[in-house]
Every structure is written in C-alpha cells, then in structure tokens.
Amino acid sequence: MTTPLLEVSALEAGYDDALILRGVDLAADAEQIVAIVGPNGAGKSTLLKAVYGLVRARAGSVRFDGEDVTGVRADRLTRRGMNLVPQVDNVFPTLTIAENLHVGALVLPRAERQAEIVRVLELFPLLAERHRQRAGSLSGGQRKLVALARALVARPRLLLLDEPSAGLSPIAIDLVFEKLVEIRSLGIAIVIVEQNARRALALADIGYVLDTGRNAYSGPGRTLLDDPRVVDLYLGGSRSGTIASSSTSTSTPSGMNPAT
Ligand SMILES: Nc1ncnc2c1ncn2[C@@H]1O[C@H](COP(=O)(O)OP(=O)(O)OP(=O)(O)O)[C@@H](O)[C@H]1O
Ligand SMILES: [Mg+2]
Structure with missing residues (x-):
C-alpha cells in the first residue's frame, strides 16, 4: 500500500478555549479531488x-509526502508543495493579474519565476489576455481564477x-470546477x-462529511x-438522481445549501 500524499490523523485543533476539530482523519492522493x-x-x-499550519494542532498529526509536517509554518509548507487558497482576500485587488502571479511565484528561485508564470497563464487564457488588468477590476469568477493561478505558480x-x-454565478462556478478537473489531471x-455539497461530491474522488x-x-x-x-442529514433530503429537480435555494436545517 502506498502512503497518501496528505494524511491527517486524529487531528485536534481550535481557538483559545474552543476545541473545534475533535479527532479528524483525512487522506488525499496525487491526482485526486x-x-x-x-x-x-x-x-x-x-x-x-490546521493542515496548512495557520491553526495550531493540539493533538494528532499531519503528514505530507511521507513526512510529519504537523506545526510546520504555512510559508514553509508552500515551499514544500502545499498551498492554500482561502475563501476571501485571496487576491491583491490593486495589483495586476501578472503582479498577483508574481507574488505567488516569490517562493520559487528567482530564475524560475517568469517561466512558471508563463506556464500557468497558458492554463488560463482568459487571464493571459488581461494580464495587465488590475485584479480588483475583474468579475468574482475571474478573481477566483486569479487566486487559483496564483496558488499554482508556486508549483x-x-x-x-x-x-x-x-x-x-452558475457560469463562473462551471468555469472554476472545470479548472479543478484540469488541475487534477496535471497530477x-x-x-x-464546499457549501455546494452536491456539486463538490459529484466531482470528488473521495468525500468527507464533517460534523x-x-x-x-x-x-x-x-x-x-x-x-x-x-x-437526508446533509444534502437537504432529495437523492442525487433528482438533483436537476431540486432547484430551490432554500437552506436545509443543517445550514447547507442544497442547490447544485
Ligand atoms: N478565528 C476564530 N476564533 C474563534 N472561533 C472561531 C474562529 N474561526 C472559526 N471559529 C469557530 O470555529 C467553529 C468552526 O468554524 P469553521 O470556520 O472551521 O467552520 P466551517 O465548517 O468552515 O463553517 P462555514 O461552512 O460557515 O464556513 C465555529 O464555531 C466558528 O465560530
Ligand atoms: Mg468555512
């Protein structure tokens, strides 16, 4: 049996007095969503x-590529091949697309940065066309792509x-999810x-429900x-076979958005 690329075991973490993660396990392999x-x-x-070293682990472990990286700082993890795109504040709005990517590439040796930016822009023709445009002037979907691209230039x-x-928007969501499949195929x-649980599970090789x-x-x-x-408990009650008909956007009692 091969070791997973990421292996989280019995992880406990939280904030001040509040213990939030109470022993979580998770594994991910290369070319897996x-x-x-x-x-x-x-x-x-x-x-x-907690995986990315921004919240301290109180117990349990995070292993990456066979090594224990529990408690390793985020910037070090980025250099080792792990990167996080946070939900908000993930681009610099006053910088251009190219400048945002340059910031993402700072963890690479100087001589390799430009080539890496060019390589990633090839994956995002829409961004390549506008690389001199400020990220703040883009649509929400395009900004998400910038955030993804910026994470990718760190290799x-x-x-x-x-x-x-x-x-x-639904169209922008399609664009982002298509990119994820493409990124997976790069290994x-x-x-x-995801709040968009059905959509994420439909795409995912492996899913975890956390409660x-x-x-x-x-x-x-x-x-x-x-x-x-x-x-019933987490997806608002109608089976996956009826996704198309469950187009209401009302939240379930558990607070998840059942819309696809
Ligand atoms: N910085 C923080 N300080 C204190 N408590 C926090 C902090 N961030 C999150 N929490 C609390 O930790 C718990 C878990 O939050 P977390 O953001 O991990 O949940 P989540 O599953 O991502 O939720 P959501 O679907 O709303 O994004 C919540 O009770 C939240 O209030
Ligand atoms: Mg959250």
Whole structure:
C-alpha cells in the first residue's frame, strides 16, 4: 500500500478555549479531488487552516509526502508543495493579474519565476489576455481564477481550496470546477471545502462529511451522494438522481445549501 500524499490523523485543533476539530482523519492522493462538506461551523475551514499550519494542532498529526509536517509554518509548507487558497482576500485587488502571479511565484528561485508564470497563464487564457488588468477590476469568477493561478505558480503538489464557488454565478462556478478537473489531471491533489455539497461530491474522488469537528461519513463522492443518510442529514433530503429537480435555494436545517 502506498502512503497518501496528505494524511491527517486524529487531528485536534481550535481557538483559545474552543476545541473545534475533535479527532479528524483525512487522506488525499496525487491526482485526486477530495471534497470536505458539512454544516456551517462544522470545522471545515479550521481543518484546512490546521493542515496548512495557520491553526495550531493540539493533538494528532499531519503528514505530507511521507513526512510529519504537523506545526510546520504555512510559508514553509508552500515551499514544500502545499498551498492554500482561502475563501476571501485571496487576491491583491490593486495589483495586476501578472503582479498577483508574481507574488505567488516569490517562493520559487528567482530564475524560475517568469517561466512558471508563463506556464500557468497558458492554463488560463482568459487571464493571459488581461494580464495587465488590475485584479480588483475583474468579475468574482475571474478573481477566483486569479487566486487559483496564483496558488499554482508556486508549483504545488497539493492545493487546499476553501469554498472556491462561493458567491459566483452558475457560469463562473462551471468555469472554476472545470479548472479543478484540469488541475487534477496535471497530477495535483486538490482538497476542496464546499457549501455546494452536491456539486463538490459529484466531482470528488473521495468525500468527507464533517460534523461538529468529527468525521461523520466518508467514501467515494458518488457513494456519499447515493447514501440516504448523507442525503437526508446533509444534502437537504432529495437523492442525487433528482438533483436537476431540486432547484430551490432554500437552506436545509443543517445550514447547507442544497442547490447544485
Ligand atoms: N478565528 C476564530 N476564533 C474563534 N472561533 C472561531 C474562529 N474561526 C472559526 N471559529 C469557530 O470555529 C467553529 C468552526 O468554524 P469553521 O470556520 O472551521 O467552520 P466551517 O465548517 O468552515 O463553517 P462555514 O461552512 O460557515 O464556513 C465555529 O464555531 C466558528 O465560530
Ligand atoms: Mg468555512
């Protein structure tokens, strides 16, 4: 059995007196999209932050590429091949697209930065066309692409994405999700936190449902979508086969958005 690229074991973390993660396990392999879904406040963002060294682990471990990286600082993790795109404040609005990418490339040796930026822009023709435009003047969807591109220029093997589709139009969401599939095919592992749970699970190789800081369910994304317990408790009650007809945007009691 090979070791997963990312292996989180019995992770506990929180803020001040509040213990939020109460022993979470998670694994991700190269060329895998792993989705973390669950109600508001379940600890999804905290999990990403704890993996990426922004929230201190109180117990348990984070292993990356076979090494224990528990407690390693975020900037060091970026150099080692892990990168996080936070939900908000993930681009510099007053900088151009090219300048944003340059900031992302600062972890690389100086001589390699420009070539890497060019390579990543080839993945994002829409951004390449506008590389001199300020990020703040772009649409929400385009800004998300800048954030993704900026994370990619650091040459990550693992990308952690917090709510990449939040606040986007359906067309922009399609664009972002298509990019994720493309990024996966480059051999990069993606761990994605999403409110858009159905959509994320449909895309994901592996899904985890997190509830009150604990693993509730995990398995292949499609299997979770077909699990009546997961559907009833976390996806607003109608089965994956009826996604198309469940187009209401009302929130479920658990606070998740059942819309696709
Ligand atoms: N910086 C912080 N200081 C103190 N408590 C926090 C902090 N950030 C989050 N929390 C608390 O930790 C719990 C988990 O928050 P977290 O943001 O990880 O949940 P989440 O699953 O990402 O929720 P959402 O779906 O709303 O993004 C919540 O009760 C939240 O209030
Ligand atoms: Mg969150």
